[in-house]
Amino acid sequence: MATMAKIDWLAKYPALTRLHPRPPLPLALGSALLPLAGVLVFDWPVASVIGLYWIENVLIGLFWLPRMRGSKTLLPDPKLAATLAHSDEAPERVAELLHNSARVQHWILPGFFVVHYGLFCAAHLAFITFVFDGAFAGWATAIGLATLAVMVAEEAWKLRAFRADAELAALPRAALMMAPYPRIIALQFALILGMLPAIAGWPVVAAVLLAAIRFAVDWRGLFDIVSILRRQAPS
DSSP, rough: HHHHTTHHHHHHOGGGGSSSSSHHHHHHHHHHHHHHHHHHHHHOHHHHHHHHHHHHHHHHHHHHHHHHHHHHHHHHHHHHHHHHHTTOHHHHHHHHHHHHHHHHHHHHHHHHHHHHHHHHHHHHHHHHHHSTTTTTTSSOSHHHHHHHHHHHHHHHHHHHHHHOOOHHSOHHHHHHHHTTTHHHHHHHHHHHHHHHHHHTTTTHHHHHHHHHHHHHHHHHHHTOHHHHHHHSSSO
């Protein structure tokens, strides 16, 4: 990530500001309110919402991989380019080395993403299974399956919007790889924070808080990659 931080990503690729489009309101509301209905109407344990949103994390990763696999744009390593610029290599050799380096990065990143993202989700699964009893109980019902269907539909809509935007589809894989993480980390932190009222004996408050946080992250675009890239941009 040290190399990536040296690039002004938003100046180089302004399409990144459209990387997380606001989903249709019915999908955003469905993802937030259906689990709330499960808790309030169908007596789910509030921890079940955590389990559902863990599954959503897996869905995000599965739907993010086609974005990376579809990218054809190579991104030369700026650090390597700066080093080679002060070397005695011939210009043709410099161009070849930069091209080969970009190709290696281009083909390795999808596999690295699968391993890294998979480990991230596995560690989070172990944590919530240990801490939150019942995180995967109660939602394997009609409303639970409906919630999952809405989540799949939302990710499918986002993938379709991505592919319909030629500038987004042309982004290099290096610009795409880290984009899902800030939203997921922020959402999971917020979900754990939202469990505090449940621990205090106020499960309804916790359920409402979780629904509100989920909607804010999804509909309002809080904690997305753009805000991080703006902070990293060279002044």
